[in-house]
Amino acid sequence: MEFKDYYTTLGIKRDATQDEVKRGYRKLARKYHPDINKDDSAEERFKEIGEAYEVLQDVEKRAAYDKFGKDWKAGQDFNPPPDWDDGFEFNGGGYTENDASQFSDFFESLFGAQGGGPRQQDPFGGQHTRYAGKGQDLHAKIVIHLEDSYSGSKQSFTLQRPAVNESGHVITRPHTLQVSIPKGITGGQQIRLAGQGAEGMSGGGNGDLFLEVAFAAHSHFVPDNRDIMLTLPIAPWEAALGAAIPVPTLGGTVELKIPPNSQTGKKLRLKGRGLCSTKINGDQYVTLAIMTPKAVTDKDTEFYNRMKKEMSFNPRSHLGV
Amino acid sequence: MTTELHYTIIDETCEYSLRELCNVCKVHAQFIQDLIDEGILSPQGQSPREWRFAAVEIKRIQLTIRLQQDLRINLPGTALALDLLDEIEQLKRSKLHLEQLYSLNKQS
Secondary structure, three states: OEOOOHHHHHOOOOOOOHHHHHHHHHHHHHHHOOOOOOOOOHHHHHHHHHHHHHHHOOHHHHHHHHHHHOOOOOOOEOOOOOOOOOOOOOOOOOOOOOOHHHOOHHHHHHHOOOOOOOOOOOOOOOOOOOOOOOOOOEEEEEEEOHHHHHHOEEEEEEEEEEEEOOOOOEEEEEEEEEEEEOOOOOOOOEEEEOOOOOOOOOOOOOOOEEEEEEEOOOOOEEEEOOEEEEEEEEOHHHHHHOEEEEEEEOOEEEEEEEOOOOOOOOEEEEOOOOOOOOOOOOOEEEEEEEOOOOOOOHHHHHHHHHHHHHOOOOOOHHHOO | OEEEOOOEEEOOOOEEOHHHHHHHHOOOHHHHHHHHHOOOOOOEOOOOOOOEEEOOHHHHHHHHHHHHHHHOOOHHHHHHHHHHHHHHHHHHHHHHHHHHHHHHHHHO
16 A cells, blocks of 8 residues: 655645645645546546545644654555554544545555445535435546447446445445447536435435546547537648538548638538437538648749749738738 | 446436426525526526426536535635636637647648
8 A cells, every 4th residue: 555645635744734734725626626627637636635635634633644654755655553543533533524435545544434425414504405315426427439429339337336335334336337328419418327326324215326428539520519520621722723522520421512712710511410319410510721732842832933923812911011 | 237227318408397406406496596596507487387497407506516515615606617617618629629720730
């Protein structure tokens, strides 16, 4: 097991005051909250910050942690001495803010897993009361390819689901789900699986599981809700004279007519070529980008020189120069 | 354990009544009323009985709960955060699009 330096995690010094601990935590929690920071590593980071704060905000836990903490470096192999927590008593043993099942082995080896569990207390002070005994809703993100949505697919996902084991400890168990990805699902949309959330307490039903869909980055398509954006390079003569050129779509290559005298940035629509569900259609939007051939050979140069001489063209006339 | 399951796709074609929405999000009607007053939710229909919520608004409710819980943001602050998050999302897409155009020019 690796030693975790909670002070570094919160970006504070070892002698930080309790106020500084709180400030350090709040600043980083805002920065790495997975709903705000869409970076892949944000969720992991947010959990680490929560774990560090859980220990350092509690004077007793912090003192216990400090007792051996100074001799260890983050990442070093670590086993707590058997009597390390002598003389410390952890009041309540609960985790005030966080879901204990999310904490690291390192945390558990020090403070145990007692009294944790999905939080049931009402975070809004009565503004809205949670249903008694009902299991918590769980949220997870699933990453799929645009092609999976375009034609629909069936996929398996393994999620870590919190559960309570025989001795009453909160643990996570891998849970594999087979999910049919319906045709035309879009990024940010959710799939709700009733009763697949955390287990309820004392007869309360299970919570629900919400899977939020995210798309893996595609080499050339960018999704915008149901529409698919593509930047299409074209030759100057195709732009000037007009052309019928092949364009990739999620459903295969189609022919696109480019009107004469098109410019870079012109947007053309391929109707119904986006992410279409059974009820709503999406389109593909093609943005033209004119690519200029390089003047490599003498012949190329000569050709460009002729254009320069024979075509009266000033792309900067609107700038008055 | 592998299970195949019943599921609902929460897309722009589904709508919920106030009661259904409270059930799915496990919140009380007063909380929904507060979100409406803050402009976070905007149902169709005049009275609570007639209200129809676009199912995609569930995500706004869940986000509100998480932001309040994890970052202790009050309701007006959450409303602002949600609007800004939408805007960031939009800007990121435009940026990606422009970057594609730019990287083509670099290749040539």
